[in-house]
Amino acid sequence: MTLRVEGMNVQQGDFTLAADFSLPKGSITAVIGPSGAGKSTLLDCLAGFQTLNQGQVFFDDREITFSPPETRPLSILFQDHNLFPHMTAFQNVALGMKPNLRLSQQEREKVDDALAQVGLQALRDRKPAALSGGEQARVALARTILRERPLLLLDEPFKALDPALRQEMLKLVRATSQVSHTTVLIITHDPEDARRYTDLTLFINKGHVFPVEPSDLFFADPPRTVKDYLGYR
C-alpha cells in the first residue's frame, strides 16, 4: 500500500472529517459524494493545505502528516486557477521544473516533451486566455507529468469541460498513470466516469469516509445512501 491514512480527524467549525483508508501504488481512485461532504477537505489534507487534528498520513511508509506542501510527493490540480494568466503555456509548465524559470537547454527540452505528451507543443507560446478550456486543462496536466510526483490529486479540474473532452482528459490521466505508475485520486460527480476510468471508489458522506471498494463492484450494487445521492431507484 502506497498511501495510508490512519485515524485522520479534521475539525472545521462544526464540520468533522474522519478517514481511515489505504490505496495501492498505481491505482486510480474516484472520490465521490454529495456537495459539502468533505471531498475537497480530504484532498487539502493530503496536499498539506490543511492540518489534521488527529491521525497520520504515510506515503511509501514515510510519514508526511506535517510536511510542508512543497516537500510532499504529490501534484495537485484545482477546479480553476491552475495556470497563471500572464505566463505562456510553456512557462506555466516550466514552473513545475524551476519556479524561477531559469532553465538549462536540457530542462527546456523536458518541458517541451511534457507539452508534447498532452499534444500541445504547437501552442506552447500562447497564454491561457488564448487557449480553450480543454487546452488549459492539458497544460496543467503537462506540469504534473513534468514533475513526476508519484501521487496526483485532482480536485475536479475537468469539471467545466464538456463530456467528450472530459473523458478524453480522463483517458490521458489513465494513460500517463499507467506509464509512470502514478497513484491518482480524483474527485468526480459522474458515476459513469468513475466506473469507466477508475479502479477504486471512495465514497464520502457528511464527513465520513466509507471503506475503499473496487469501482465496478461499488457501482453494480451501491449502498443505500449512495443510491440516494446518485438518484438510483
Add this chain to the structure above:
Amino acid sequence: MANRSFALIRGGAAGVIAASLLLPLLWVSHRADGLTALRPSDLQALWFTLWQAAVSAGLSCALAIPVARALARRRFWGRRGLILLLGAPFILPVIVAILGLTAVFGRTGLLNQAFGILHMPEVSIYGPQGVILAHVFFNMPLATRLILQGWNSIPAERFRTGASLGFSHGAIFRHIELPMLARVLPGLFVVIFLICTTSFAVALTLGGGPRATTLELALYQTFRFAFDLPQVAMLALCQLGLGLVACFLALYWRLPENFGPGLDRAQQHWGIDTIRLRLLDTVVICLVTAFLLTPLLMVFVQGVIALFDLPSSVWQAALRSLVIAFLSTALTLSFALIFAMTVAQTRTAWAYETLALTTLSVSPLVLGAGYYLMLVPVTNPIAWALPITIWVNMLLSLPFAVRALVPEVRILRKNYTRLSQSLGLNGTTWLRWVAWPRLRRPIGFAAGLSAALSAGDLGVIALFATPDQATLPLQIYQLMAAYRLEDAMGAAVLLMLMSLSLFWLFDRGGRHDTAG
C-alpha cells in the same frame, strides 16, 4: 419605471451638473489674460504642486505595499480594527488630522521632545516635508486598502499552486504578487496624485512661502489678499489644466473596478513562518498603527477638556456645518441615484461616469472663484457663501457616491430585472420590495461618506466667508492662526466626533436588519 420621464430627469440632472462645472470654468477663462500673465511665483507654485503630488503619491504607494502584504497574510488580534482605522483618514476632517500631526511632528510635538532629550536638531512640520507628510497620512491608508483588495483578489489556488511547486519568496512575489501590483499601482498612483494636487487645506496650514505654495494656495492668496481677479482666473486655468490631464490619466489607468468585498478574510500563505518575516510584518503593522493612531489620540487627549469650555462661536459654527452637511448630502444622494441608474442601464453610461470623475479633478477653489466672478455683476457673492459651499460639497462627494452605488445598481438590473418583470413587480412595489432592500446599504454608505466629507471640508468656504459665516473647520483654522491652540484642539475633537458619528449613523442606518 416610466421611461420617458426618467430620461427627462436624467438629462436634466446631467445638464445641471455639467453646467455647474463648465460655466465657472468658461467664465474664469473668459477673464484670464493669457499665458504671458504668469508670474515667476506662479510657475514656482505649479512646479511645487507637481512634485509634491508625485512624491506624496509615490511614497503613499510604496509604504502601502508592505502594510497590505502583512495584512493579507497575517491573522492577529486587532486586525479588523486596523483595517477599520485605515478607512478613517478618508472621512476624517483634514484640519483635525493636521492638528494631530502638528501635535506629533510640530515644534512642541512628541517627536521634537524626544529629539530634544537626545540632543538632536529640531525638525519642522512646516514646508514641503509637512505637506508631503500630511498627504501620506491621508493617502497611504487608502492605498493600503486598495492594494489589500488586490491581494485578496488573487485566487487562493495561486498561492496553493505556488506552495505545492515549492516557490521561494522571490518566486511568489514575481509570479503571483507582482502581476497584481502592476495592475493596481498605476491607477492608484494617478488617483492619489490627483487628490494631492487639489488638497487645499493641507497647503493652507502646513505650506506657504516660496518653497511650499501650491497653485490652489496661490489662488487663495491672490483672491483673498490681492483681489487680482485676472490673476485668479489665470491660476484657476492652470489648476484646471493640471486636473484635466491627471483625470485623463486616471481614466486610462482605471483602478480595477469591483474589487469585491472580503477585506476581513486573511489569506493563507505558506512558508511565511520564518522569524525574519514574522518580525518584518510585526514591525510594519506596529509602525503603521502608531503613525495613524498617535495623531488622533493626541488631538483627543489635548482637546477633550477644552470641549466643555468652548466659545459660543464654535458651537454656532458646528450647527452651521451640520446644516451644510445634511443639505449637501440630500443633494448628493439625489444626483448620485440618478447617475447610478443611468450608468447601469443606458448606452451613454460612459458620459455620466466621466462626468462624475471630472468633478474629482476640478478644484473646489476654482469652482468657488468661478461662482464668485459670475455672481459679482448680479449680486453680492459674499451673501451666497453658504449655498455655494453646499453646492460645491455636493459636487465633490458626487463621484464617491456614484461609485458606491453603481455596482449594486448594476446587480439589481442584471440579476433581478427579468425576475421582477415575470412577477409583475413594478412601480412603487418594485421600489419597496426590490430596489430599496438591495440599495439601502450603498445608499447609507454614500450618505455617510458625503455627510462626513461635507462637514469636515475646508475649501471654498475659506475663500469668501465672513466671520459670522464660518463653518467648524474654518473656525478651527482661525483659532489655530490666532494661536488659540487649546480651543482649536477642543473644536477639533467636536468636529471629529461630528464627522465620525454622521458617517456611522448613516452607514448603520443602511445596514440595519439587512441580511447578506
